[in-house]
Amino acid sequence: AALGPGAVHVPDWLGIAEQRELVEACRGWARPPAGLRVVRTPGGGTMTARQVGLGWHWFPYGYARSVVDGDGAPVKPMPPWLAELGRRAVGAARSAVAGNGDAYGDEHAYDYDIALINFYDGDARMGMHRDSDEKSGAPVVSLSLGDTCVFRFGNPHTRTKPYTDVELRSGDLVVFGGASRLAYHGVPRVHPGTAPRDLGLTGRLNITLRVSGFTD
Ligand code: MD3
Numbered sequence: 001a002a003l004g005p006g007a008v009h010v011p012d013w014l015g016i017a018e019q020r021e022l023v024e025a026c027r028g029w030a031r032p033p034a035g036l037r038v039v040r041t042p043g044g045g046t047m048t049a050r051q052v053g054l055g056w057h058w059f060p061y062g063y064a065r066s067v068v069d070g071d072g073a074p075v076k077p078m079p080p081w082l083a084e085l086g087r088r089a090v091g092a093a094r095s096a097v098a099g100n101g102d103a104y105g106d107e108h109a110y111d112y113d114i115a116l117i118n119f120y121d122g123d124a125r126m127g128m129h130r131d132s133d134e135k136s137g138a139p140v141v142s143l144s145l146g147d148t149c150v151f152r153f154g155n156p157h158t159r160t161k162p163y164t165d166v167e168l169r170s171g172d173l174v175v176f177g178g179a180s181r182l183a184y185h186g187v188p189r190v191h192p193g194t195a196p197r198d199l200g201l202t203g204r205l206n207i208t209l210r211v212s213g214f215t216d
């Protein structure tokens, strides 16, 4: 279903076997060096979701090739199979909503070179923000695993209303392109204990795939 112009939600896109494989891969990426970390914000606070990056390391507010605000290790590489999953996701979102092809362009052209993986426990949240540290306008692909969350999808102009709240469940895909690429969004809550029993995951994982647009 369309969430907004260029924003498409495809519930249950990943089967349970693919979800398990992604969870297992995330466990590996979470391990040090350059593993899961607490993100410190410039104001002296910390993000409640823990994060690990592949390809590039995100810090407030930029990207680097090593964990400049953590253990200093080089960031793990972006696996080609994950970049391919990103292209497949854009194609699936285009097919799911007629008329979104223009917003997305040709997915074959997108070289997904960043994965940001956020881990949420039951108390974690993400405040309303825009993702504007990438130089490419390629659509952002979001994959949800584990506990259901409330995702708040806003508008490109203000952090506040109007916004739409939608539940994202394990296996759901959302693609944000076109006019939605710079929309404010956040995660006001997670529903603990709602992950599929056979996934073997406590909490919620979100994988976003992005094109940096950096030459290096
Ligand atoms: C809309 N993550 O990593 S996924 C983020 O569930 C982020 O962890 C949330 O916001 C999460 O930056 C939301 C949905 C999402 C991700 C990136 C976007 C929506 C987006 C980029 C542009 C517009």
Ligand code: FE
Pocket: 129, 130, 131, 185
């Ligand atoms: Fe975001």
